[in-house]
Amino acid sequence: MTITTETSTAALSPAAAEALARLERALLPLDVIRAVTRYEVAALRYDELAARPAASLSSAEFDAIRLSQETMTQAFAVLATAGQTSLLAPLEVATSYRYAAAHCRELAEAADFDGCLAAQDEMRMCRCQLEAAGRLDLIGGAA
Known part of the structure; x- marks a missing residue:
């Protein structure tokens, strides 16, 4: 007599995938969550400014580009140390x-x-x- 077990490979519904992702993020260490958030915010700001012609950027916006890159580097280092890149x-x-x-x-x-x-x-x-x-x-x- 053989016993077989079937495993469902059906894709999760979008709502279920979203709930699972939220749960996974909630179980991460706080420093990892903060690093992901800091990286995401800095990357969005960097992309926003980098998409504009350099001649149209103010000196404060050039500083914001540099700060965004520094923030992404620091956050990436935290994620790399935690093995969560x-x-x-x-x-x-x-x-x-x-x-x-x-x-x-x-x-x-x-x-x-x-x-x-x-x-x-x-x-x-x-x-x-x-x-x-x-x-x-x-x-x-x-x-």
């Missing part, structure tokens, strides 16, 4: 999403609709990855 993967996907969205806007303005469709495909792929990770909050989605 994988927690930054959703942020990388969110950055790809934002770049694809900006590229799509540029292509639409240039009437390159085929190119825009390719950028939208990239955005959909990123959104699916963030939804699976429960991190739609990184692109302004449901948190």
Whole structure:
């Protein structure tokens, strides 16, 4: 007589994935949670400023770029020490999403609709990855 056990490999619903991600983040050490948050905020500020032409930036904004880079370096060091650098993967996907969205806007303005469709495909792929990770909050989605 053989006993078999079946394991379900069905994907979690978006709500379940989000709840699981929140639970996993809640169980992390406080210094790791703070490092992820600091890294995410600094990276968003850096991306915002780096996307603008350098000639349009004030000296305070150049300082903000430098401070953002320093903050990301410090936070990454904390995560590396804790062996938790994988927690930054959703942020990388969110950055790809934002770049694809900006590229799509540029292509639409240039009437390159085929190119825009390719950028939208990239955005959909990123959104699916963030939804699976429960991190739609990184692109302004449901948190």
